[in-house]
Amino acid sequence: MDEPIEQRPEDDWVDQDLLTRELAGSLLDEEIAAERDRIDRVDRGVGGDDIVMSRADMARRLAAMEAIRADVDVNVTIQF
Template sequence: MEEPIEQLPQADWVDQDLLTRELAGTLLDDEIAAERGRIERYDSDVGGEDIVMSRADMVRRVAAMEAIRDGYQAARQQKGETR
């Protein structure tokens, strides 16, 4: 026999963790910097356990993250927001 599921009195949206465009952009900046660091270590033969892709894949990943981040920044500028 299944146990009854207790329903919380709050709406579903109360429990959601919302990620703002500004926060997403900041997180992307951090990851872009980390990936560039991995590329630099790859290029200087230092290596590391966190290097799991080819250099070409890392460069493509940085370019994709930068494009997404730039899209967030452009959307904010159109709305008149500043950073």
């Protein structure tokens, strides 16, 4: 017979949120690097199939991603 699983009274969302924040941060890091590369290629006149916006739009997008990334790094403390 299987042993019953003891259920804790607290939700485990806190741990999941931390993992989600870490994953979100790493995904943002990758996209920020990719956007910087696209801007650099536009500046050098190289271009590419993945460049679908104007340089100004890419710069605005990069600034927005960097601002969001800064917020992901903020430590969140949850007290019970």
